[in-house]
Amino acid sequence: MYHIIVSQMKTTxxxxxxxxxxxxxxxxxxxxxxxxxRRGLPVAVLSPxxxxxxxxxxxxxxxxxxxxxxxxxxxTATDLIxxxxxxx
Numbered sequence: 587m588y589h590i591i592v593s594q595m596k597t598t599x600x601x602x603x604x605x606x607x608x609x610x611x612x613x614x615x616x617x618x619x620x621x622x623x624r625r626g627l628p629v630a631v632l633s634p635x636x637x638x639x640x641x642x643x644x645x646x647x648x649x650x651x652x653x654x655x656x657x658x659x660x661x662t663a664t665d666l667i668x669x670x671x672x673x674x
Contacts, residue, residue, distance in 0.1 A: 597621045600629070 596618050603610050603622055613620055614632050622630040668674045 595619050595621050595631075597623055597628075600624050 596613055598610050598620055600622060610620055610632070614634050617634055619631060619633040621628050622632065665674070
């Protein structure tokens with residue numbers, strides 16, 4: 587079974603892009619992909635940026651608790667850095 591996706595891409599000339607940049611970019615902003623042509627031949631494709639997925643960050647607190655458990659260290663990293671800088 588084959589699936590064919592037919593999409594009608596909007597086209598614009600370089601001249602139209604130059605003189606009506608806001609209009610062309612509003613097409614792109616609304617989700618359209620626009621092909622820019624010079625003398626009828628495609629030279630560029632403008633498309634909206636892909637939506638970035640939320641980056642899943644590691645659970646550092648869980649890692650620390652797994653490594654150290656409930657044990658508290660006598661001095662914090664902030665205190666160590668302040669001492670090293672001579673701020674305390």
